[in-house]
Amino acid sequence: MGGAQEQGTSSQPGPAGTRDEVLDLVRFFCLALVVVGHSMMGSPVLHPDGTVTTHNTLAEQDWFEPVIWVFMVMPLFFVAGGTTGLQSWQRLKAGGGTAAEFLQARLLRMVRPAAALLAVMFLGLWMAGLLGVHPQVVELMAAGAGMPLWFLAAYLAAQLSIPLLAAFHARSPWLAMGVLAALVVAVDCLRGTLPLLAYANLVFLWCAVQQLGFLAADGRFARLSKSGLLALILAANLLLGLVAALGLYSGNMLVNLNPPNLTLFLLGISQAALIELARPALVPLCSLGWVRTLLRVAGGRSLTVYLWHLPLLVAMSGLLLLTSVPKPAAGTAEWWWSRPVVLLSLLLLLLPAVAAFGRLEDRPTAALQGRRPPAMAVAAAVVVVFTPAAVGAAINGLTLGLLGAGAACFLLALVLLHGVRRPLRTGSAPTATEMSR
Template sequence: MASPGPGTATGRDPVIDLVRFFCLALVVVGHCMMVSPVLHADGTVTTENTLAEQDWFVPVIWIFMVMPLFFVTGGATGLQSWRRLKAAGGTAAQFVRLRLLRLVRPAMALLAVMFLGLGAAGLMGVHPQVVQLMVAGAAMPLWFLAAYLAAQLNIPLLAACHTRAPWLTTAALSALVVAVDCLRGALPALACANLVFLWCAVQQLGFLAADGCWYRVSRSGLVGIALAANLVLGTVTGLGLYPGNMLVNLNPPTLCLLLLGVSQAAILELSRPALAPLCAVRWVHGLLYRAGVRSLTVYLWHLPLLVGMSGLLLLTPVPKPPSGTAPWWWARPVVLLALLLLLLPVVAVFGRLEERPTAVSTSRCRAPAVAAAVVVTFLPVAAAALGGLTLELLGAGAVCFAIAVLVLRGIPGRVSGPAASTSRDPRRRGHPGIASGVK
């Protein structure tokens, strides 16, 4: 039998933390091999995705597309967090409040800094196209935050459905994903619905892990599940029903990402016996905690910093080898090192927004105020999805996020009981980064 999953433990699952750290590191490294601004002779600037242009990229991205794995781990920790909060007397409104505060505050800081910085750059004469290129650099991490928030805020509702009928809930969400994929040709705007349906379906795979469902499957069964999911994925892409490039299937997401999620959830459980001893190493455990408590800051800031650094290099006499050439590839470790050096002060300053404890009221929480904060949060997100991200929308998003934070912080309540000790103890706090859980 497979090793016990996260649902069998009473505290944080170190294997989940290790997998989350690996996924975040892979995303940062991958983006360093993608972003390549080019300054043309007429003064215009474009961005090339060098990695995606390689012939070997399509089969490799099947292995390294880790976004479904983020949601699988987020489902496992999220369900456990909700159950602990509920057992302590908490409500769904309190859970939503915690999720919003811990995820929106770091994003608010990013939007505000980008709006002020890029606005100042425009006033100083920087070409509007360069400013828009920087604005686009914020779009990729923000779409993930929006999708993750939508999935996480539905955890109380989906957990209730999961408790009554776990497999039926997963099947129903999967059916909605397929239905949207079938109709997106006639109704292209409908494809955005899978930003909710698909990621909630993948999140349900984490619910199953939290309940030990994957643990009860034999190792040969897990291998069979992973192979079957990839076989179906190969069939639907081979028949031309979906693109073979998983980046194309990412936004808006398609059934392919759900199939990858099934495969990755099975492989995660298969890997647990090998990963668990590594997590027990003292320095690894410390690294996972320090990285985890500020992982959302790293995720949100790394791409804007990378785009900004690459754009500024265009204005300097530093040699810039053509994208995709051997010198360009040899320069990637230097680019990664420079990005990490830029991230250190940013994480030190803005990472505190993740670490600040958020009091959990076990006695009172105004659901209408929480609902209003949810609406205010998603207004700029919806506008960006429909019309694209602009400098003005960055400013509007920062204002909306700030209003949501003020509304949520204004909810009265006294911290008491188990929830109070949870919110004050940093060892039990959730890592509010990628696939965070309120612990």
């Protein structure tokens, strides 16, 4: 979810110098859906001994499984990120830029907002522990509030691989796609005997979905007829239904999300084709003035909204447990009627958070002047960001200790990156509303 606006207002997929407003609209819809969905999930309960238990009320509904099949939008973020990321890399490369500059831009755009979040979360939860909040509650809040960070890590890993995967794609796009898909299947086949290997698909799976965005950037989906797009959507969903019916994978896309597996790649194929099929209807909508204003304002702070919405929701829920405000039992009619109030309260809390931290999404060029980024400095920043602590958080969940370690690592990465003294090239800035997602 990048922030800087780029030149051009095209709503059609095109060369690397144009904006695809349809993708901006799709990303906005997906982010809104994520925020609304999370507001309907958590149901914490405070017990007399000071501990808290929580469960996912939405996921326990009988109708949830077919609905999440339709509304699992995570692949869409990576498809859109693949399209805009490839175009951004092509612009930078055409202007004489290097892979180190591209990686530097991506790291700064995503790590700055995340570092602020981690630091605030660590300080807030640490103070809560000092004030007597039960340690189990502190760890539960850390784990729940840190859930969006798995996506940030996976998206950043996919984006940082763009220079390498773009070169593979330029030589043989279908071979590149086939190799990544084969790696996904191989990991899925071995995950029963080597459970930890399943988390390798946080890279292989999402890079494969990102390659679908590369194909979209090449215009391959646009060249398909309506019947061809419909056939592709139908085939992907039939294959998805088949592997679920055979028991090879769950039919619940939320279960398939962590760790991710082949079902999300099939869903990504369907969604990439659906975007192209819906494009003729979406282009006129994108031309409306109020829609463009909404996408420009909301899109410029989309990463901040994504990172902060769940921590704020967790904090609000935790504080409400300490009050006498009526708390209906999860899943009851009263609980469902209270969801709009929860959502509205969350949006009101997001306003000051976006005002305070949203500017961290702005293109960070002021301190970067002088020379090309040293490849070793950028490589060191990548290693620092993806430390064993970060991997442990992705696999085992975020704890207060890992939260503090993650904040320190992200801040160290920023020191390494800001030690570089060269302005980022115009072409290196991510597209507006891009998930840095």
